[in-house]
Amino acid sequence: MTTSHKKCSQMIDLSHTIFDGLITYKGLPAPIMCDYLSREKSKEIYGEDYQVQIGKIEMIANTGTYLDSPFHFAENGKDLSDLSLELLANLPAVLVDVKDQIEIGPESFQHLDVKGKAVLVYTNWSQHWNTEQYFENHAFITKQAAIWLVDNGAKLVGIDTHNIDDTRGKLRPVHKHLLGNDVLICEHMTNLEQLPKDGFRFFAVPPKITGVGTFPVRAFAQIVD
The missing domain is CATH 3.50.30.50 (Putative cyclase)
Known part of the structure; x- marks a missing residue:
């Protein structure tokens, strides 16, 4: 009788979180994050029972990890x-x-x-x-x-x-x-x-x-x- 052993894997996150105003590299601008379409505004399109958020990010490429x-x-x-x-x-x-x-x-x-x-x-x-x-x-x-x-x-x-x-x-x-x-x-x-x-x-x-x-x-x- 043989016993099979499943390999277990673990994921380690190696990245920093990017947030509005983060300075990654001094002298370069921070990201600007806001709603392009807010949940409240989306009610005008989809009605009271269905809300979505569409985000907008203005960011240089050298940001975060x-x-x-x-x-x-x-x-x-x-x-x-x-x-x-x-x-x-x-x-x-x-x-x-x-x-x-x-x-x-x-x-x-x-x-x-x-x-x-x-x-x-x-x-x-x-x-x-x-x-x-x-x-x-x-x-x-x-x-x-x-x-x-x-x-x-x-x-x-x-x-x-x-x-x-x-x-x-x-x-x-x-x-x-x-x-x-x-x-x-x-x-x-x-x-x-x-x-x-x-x-x-x-x-x-x-x-x-x-x-x-x-x-x-x-x-x-x-x-x-």
């Missing part, structure tokens, strides 16, 4: 509509715990097999989300780390901080090198401390929009026991 495609940094790079689902969903993933480090170099990754995987970088910086501290002296990946990740076959790099690059200057070498080699970026993540080091799958699927390089995602991990 978002995905960067190559088009974000290269005119001829792939935009959101060009990305295959294989790059956005069900990616094997690994977690790098560099909690409380600021400058994250290649030595933080060299013990990992990243080929074909999403590499999620846990810095614990998301604890400062929606505060002034979030924007200042944040953790970042170095250019040398980006080169190592590309050379070793990573498909996506995610981080729970204000920017994957050092924003104290104007240059963005990590964006340029990763996106220039078709390695996607997911920034402003959260809840990475809930993930195991490996053995999980990563999902970060944006809408299929042409001519846009960045957009919010509902990023999440699936852990299968």
Whole structure:
């Protein structure tokens, strides 16, 4: 007599909530959210017994937890509509715990097999989300780390901080090198401390929009026991 064992999966939400007035990146405008058609107004169309709400959002693409495609940094790079689902969903993933480090170099990754995987970088910086501290002296990946990740076959790099690059200057070498080699970026993540080091799958699927390089995602991990 054999006993079958069903695998159990757990979903971990890795995205921040977007709300009216949220500042994701200092200097960029916050989203404006309102009713296009309110429930009260809808009564005039559908009658007293049937109410609907249609929302209206005015929002830049770099809001909340978002995905960067190559088009974000290269005119001829792939935009959101060009990305295959294989790059956005069900990616094997690994977690790098560099909690409380600021400058994250290649030595933080060299013990990992990243080929074909999403590499999620846990810095614990998301604890400062929606505060002034979030924007200042944040953790970042170095250019040398980006080169190592590309050379070793990573498909996506995610981080729970204000920017994957050092924003104290104007240059963005990590964006340029990763996106220039078709390695996607997911920034402003959260809840990475809930993930195991490996053995999980990563999902970060944006809408299929042409001519846009960045957009919010509902990023999440699936852990299968």
